[in-house]
Amino acid sequence: MNQNHSVQSLFQPFSLGNMTLSNRIVMAPMTRAFSPGGVPGDDVLNYYKRRAEKGVGLIVTEGTVINHPAASTDPNVPYFHGENALKGWAKIVESVHKAGGRIIPQLWHVGTQRGIGKPPNPESLPIGPSGLTAEGFKVNEPMTDREIEEVIEAFAQAAADAKRLGFDGIELHGAHGYLIDQFFWEQTNKRTDHYGGNFITRTRFAVEIIQACRRVVGPDFPIILRYSQWKRRPFTAKLVETPEQLDQFLSPLVDAGVDIFHCSTRRFWEPEFEGSPLNLAGWTKKLTGKPTITVGSIGLDTEFISFFAEGKGAQNVNIDGLIERLEREEFDLVAVGRALLVDPAWAEKIRNGRVEELVPFTAEASKILF
Template sequence: MTGFKMLSQPIHFGSVKIKNRFIVSPMVMNCCNEDGTATERFIAYHEEKAKGGWGLIVTEDYAVDPSGRTYQYLPGLWCDEQIPSHRTLTDRVHAAGAKIFAQIFHGGRQTEEWIIGQQVWAPSPIPCPVKKALPHEMTTEEVDAMIEKFGDAALRAKKAGFDGVQIHGAHGYLVGEFASPYSNKRVDKYGGNLMNRMRFPVEIVKNIRKKCGPDFSIDYKISAEERTQGGTNIEDTKAMAIMLEEAGIDSLNVSIAVYETWYMQVPPSVMGHGWLADYAQEIKSVINIPVTTVGRINDPYVAEGILRSGKADACYMGRASLADPHMPEKALSGHVEDIITCMGCLQGCTSKIDSGFSGQCTLNPRTVRERETKIIPADIKKTIYIAGGGPAGAEAAIVLAQRGHRVKIFEKRDRLGGMYGCAAIPPWKGEISAFIVWQRTQLEKLGVEIIYDTELTSEQIERDKPDGVVIATGSRPWVPPILGTENEFVISAVDLLEGKIKADGKIAVIGGGLVGGETANYLASHGNQVTIIEMLDEILQEEPGNMKRFLLQSFKENNVEIHTKTEVKSIEEDGTIKIEKDGLEILLGAFDFVVTAVGMRPVRKLKESLEGQDIAVFYVGDAKKPGNALDAIEDGYLTALQI
């Protein structure tokens, strides 16, 4: 397709020819065995991307030593016994048409003793500000031995069929720790000046080249800036890039940050698209090997623009590949409208991992479950009615239609999306709308009939006699039993975000969860004086950490007043609110508007009216149990597989 003339071009990383410039970033999915061997889930997850047309897949952190693991279920190449399972991975990826690199790393001080069973290691005995553990300061001999372990792991990668390795020298892990004056305070040959600090990564490159030969590609991942007090900046990194090119790397991937500035290396929807491309351009100006960029590149047109501008030679698109592992295939075949666009929500890709689970994707329920969630045609084609066109109902309809069922959606409003449409209104959330549009596009292509402005009734079901009904009627705002909620200036967050009511002036938001926090930010960004009242110890408890940081910063900039551990006792007619905090009753206000955001309740009117009818009924999404978008979309998808 001419629109992607740069993305479609092959590129060489050393002797390795990559068929296009779509690259999958390494992302922790936490789904290998504890001994570092590959599981079927891990293999199928990467194989799906290869089938989807990606030119190169770079896998997540392969530990070169057990002491280097940062999660329990990472892959490893620290012993020969790990080679066979990873050979299966590379064979299947190659058979599907992609190249594959193993990212090799050691977590250094950015891990925890309970994971590795020993004291963490680092260049100097300085704790990571996030992980806190006091590191063992590696001896010179231990550093020398670690260089050999990187080379040995790379050789095992070659024996396992990988086309190359990516040395993880970014994000504050061990290699990056040695290169940075922020974490390296040594005075031996591996510390002090830039040349000595770079000796560790440079010797690793040379060791790999010696053991693996000239036909094995060596990529290097680097943080353009660490964004910490005393950390590296772009000028340091340009100097490092020159040294790494001289040492023999074939390509360089430019990222950013360390754990202390984690919100940058896994940027939420707040961060701009392709926001690191300028850094790649800076580094590209001083070296001659391919330089690649990463960072919120979720659209092939954005990637194409970066390449045409000369800022980078290829684009890493990690979370974009989670949302849609078939993005390259769709883009290059002219079906851009079929691409599921990552919206940077972080609900599945980081929040699940941080909670100890395997990674997921809010918009793609198949992520890391490619085999067990495969869409198989139904043996018996049925007529299925769906009540509600929110994300759960629409997702169920798509899967049911793909399986061959005859599907009809009844949506009481004039558009799809349900409550998810409200979620797109606050600042930084606009890309949610792209998913609603994607669902509508797929439904239209699949021939699903959508009847708008119509609520499905038990009378129609009894008259038409469909084979089954999926109830996806969603949820409605819960009105708390507080004296004064009947006042006309008391409104729900949903009514506000849907544009039914305009609120200006001094506004109180009762509830500081996900909905309340986002609504408060929306109001504050429009110049209102906002107060949040929350019963729990802190606000935004459901919000992914990286996103929460930006919301709290926005609250500070907009002078949002926050009351936690506070109970609302009553809302008076003059707009004052009586609260109880620390055992004291206090009056706040007076407020022009009071917005309630204290939870949702399922809408089950249709369920009650269907009792007694001989028909298969399925409940999905908020109609079953109110939750977030990840829960709703997953529930719609999985339920449709069972019908």
């Protein structure tokens, strides 16, 4: 594999609020589930530390679950609450900072993607705006206003803890059909109150979470929102169909206090709307003026869906097209997932032109912490 284009733009600093990054490379959040009882240990610490040591500008942790009994569906996914889990995260923050990196937690609630009777709290039913799964199955009653308030409070508490522990910001997981996204999407949000309606009014739940987080972290602590058109089921879902609708959807989120949008796509090179080469991150930046993170099969020749569906690995490819888009300022930051999962030194190798040393992604890489 040859890398023909200069990667200089990828290694320019970036600043926002109190956060300054040494370069534009972001480690994408990837669920690893190596935290028994929800507590991240030394193996998780070393996993993140290695990426910081090898030149990743910003690490977004795997999804960490907020303090709500139905937030998680796996006892090995890390908590972002409780004394032991937070002590573990404090050590990780210290370690990443000593290595010269920056780190933020992704705050997560799975909503109705939680299976009935699943650990870590099998007695807790899944919750969602209308109690519906993506397939339309009813698993609970619609969330009450009080239940909504409790979840908002839990997100805000996690944000406050993130700042207290020394993290560099937070990311709210509003993508892929999880709880926040279930409020966004018409298939899972059938409410007729102020949390439902059209694609604009369905943002209210997210808006109130963002506002609550902003109140506890202050004006200079970055809040990132990850959102997506696609869902785990189906991959072809759309929140909006046109740039005009996207503008209307994003405006309340900007007003609420989002600093950066992390625009999740399966393939970063695909145009979002007909008639323009811009991807979702490009359109989001153009419409909002806010910095954006692009993501989706960066540096690899197959998308992650093939891995999950068929267990396929992926070969490394050059990132010339990515660099050209970054130089045109279509987006500001670049999130790398599987390529960094299998190769902690990906950023260092790209910077130094050692592309022939990049490690191909294999299914086995998901089963251990490199």
